[in-house]
Amino acid sequence: MLHIVPDIDTSETLTERQKAVLDAALRLLVEEGDQLTMTAVARRASCSKETLYKWFGDRDGLLTATVQWQASKVRVAPVDGKGLDLASLTASLERFASDWLNVISSDTSIALNRVAVGHAGSGKDNLGAVVLENGRFALARRLKPVLEAGRQAGLLDFTDAETAFRSFFGLVARDVQIRLLLGDRLELTEATIGGDAVRATQQFLALFGAKTRLKGL
Amino acid sequence: MLHIVPDIDTSETLTERQKAVLDAALRLLVEEGDQLTMTAVARRASCSKETLYKWFGDRDGLLTATVQWQASKVRVAPVDGKGLDLASLTASLERFASDWLNVISSDTSIALNRVAVGHAGSGKDNLGAVVLENGRFALARRLKPVLEAGRQAGLLDFTDAETAFRSFFGLVARDVQIRLLLGDRLELTEATIGGDAVRATQQFLALFGAKTRLKGL
DNA sequence: GGCAAGCCGTACCGTACGTTACGGTTCGGC
DNA sequence: GCCGAACCGTAACGTACGGTACGGCTTGCC
Known part of the structure; x- marks a missing residue:
């Protein structure tokens, strides 16, 4: 079911040099997609292939480390759920919506999702699980408390x-992510993103807003 | 913008033997994903690689032909938009919803979308365009007349x-497709699919149903 | 029967790339 | 200044696979 948190948090066991190498790999991944070669990464990062293999084991290890490295960078500040009224709830939802649209339409996210989707076919590694865990499931973990708070405050049903x-x-998201991929x-x-965020939020409130207002029943 | 219809309809210029070969390639694609080899396809289809190359040019040509071949098989009967009342509109929408969920959760669709997504990264071919054209855009073309008819009948707004x-x-679709991919x-x-289709349809009607009923403005 | 076309099976070629090995350089510790 | 560890750059190895060539078989046509 994939809800397992995929691995130990690696973002702190990495040296600065290693992070720089992963950043280079990430840029290359965005530029070239999954057909990036070990030689290209080594050249871009100005390191030797020997080092790459010593640090990351093999190509899949490098890919996994790169994806996790990017994932470790996108921790977003959680929204506070206190003092909730309709205005602040709306603002929070719109914020989540536009943040998410910005993420899934970014070059980095598209590239990462592409390689993860490709690798999910032949399940050697769990790139897909990592991406899912740090994308869609992370979003759910951050948004649900807001929804619960909205329900507690009598704003959502x-x-x-x-x-x-x-x-x-x-x-x-609608069809945005699959079209981009x-x-x-x-x-x-x-x-556009701002407008979509407002629209999505209004639609969500129309569906799940507590029926204490003029939209009877 | 990809709204171009991608190619001539190839489904009729193929011999039976060629269709059989493409079916074999399709099965292999579902089983092995994008790392299927020409040799494997030839063996599975009991044909020679020479034939493969004569018929489809190269590996990308084979992949494209396979995707188009599958696409040509999923032409669905369009729904008639006459004699529309709320019940039949609801039924139509539910039908579309469950059809779509069945499609995107099928092994074939998942495999095809995976290779298309992978290839969209390094844009040598337009597999992504083909899949999009025969998936999401084909759905829109079939559904929009129903929506328009619903509006004409005063049921939708x-x-x-x-x-x-x-x-x-x-x-x-929600998060279904990306999670599966x-x-x-x-x-x-x-x-599950049936329930989701009903729920999605009800939500859609709540948002876009004409406000002539007890959910007054 | 003779023949050409189309195709199967397989062997073969060339290359790209993952992986390993190694000489040379830098640097911290003594 | 000396030593070992880490690392860079590059060369070398092995293999998998895309693409091609070729011999043999069937089939339709004369």
Whole structure:
């Protein structure tokens, strides 16, 4: 079910040099996709292949370390759920929506998801699990407390936070991620994202907002 | 923008033997993912590599032909938009929703999307475009007339059919496709899909249903 | 029957790339 | 100044696989 936290947090056992190497690998991954070669990484990072193999074992190890390294960088500040009214709840949801749209439309996310999807086919490693854990599941972990708080405050009405979250997710992401992954050139400007975040939030509130207002029943 | 219809319809210029070969390639693609080899396809299809190369040019040509061959098989009967009332509209939407969930959760769709996503990274071919064109865009083309008919019949209220469609898409698919592509084991039983289709349809109607009923403005 | 076309099976070629090995350099510790 | 460890750059190895060539078999046509 993949809800297992995938590995020990590696972000602190890495030396600065190793982080620099992984950054180089990450840039190369964004530029070239999965067909990046060990030689190219070594050249870009100005390190020897011997070092690459000593540090990361093999190519899959390097890929995994790169994905985890990126994942360790995207920890976002959780939203505080206190003093909640409709305005602040709305703002929080819009914030989550636009953050998420910005993430999934970023070159880095697209590249990472592409290699993870590719590797999920032949399950040698668990890149897919890592990406999922630090993407969709991390989002759920951060958003659910907000939803629960909204329910506590009488602003939201739902029975299952997971279900509510998944609807919010669908309203926000729609077809964006799959289109981007498949190579559709979807221009997401800051304005578009903002508008989509507002729309998704309004739709979510229409579906799950507590019915104390003029939208009777 | 990818809205170009990708290629001539190839489904009729193929001999039976060629279709059989592509079926074998498709099965292999589902089993092994993108790292299927020409030799494996030849062996599975009981044909020579020479024939493979004569018919399809190169490996990418074979992959493209395979994807298009599968795409040509999934033409679905369009729904009739006549005599529309709320019950039949609801049934149509539920039908679309469960059809779509069945498609994206099928082994074939997952395998095809995986290779297309992988290839979208290094854009040598347009597998991504083909998959998108026969998946998400084909769905839109079939669903939009239903939505328009619903609006004509006073059952739906929206200004832009594309926007309405995308919301429906999001409510139906949610996180299912990306999770499956990333290797999450998401068990979608017939019952689950049916329930999700009903839920998505109800949510869509709540958002876009004409406000002539007790959920007054 | 003779023949050409199409195809199967397989051997073969060339290359790209993962992986390993090694000489040379830097650097911290003594 | 000397030593070993870590690392850089590069050369070398092995293999997997895309692509090609070729001999043999079937089939349809004369």
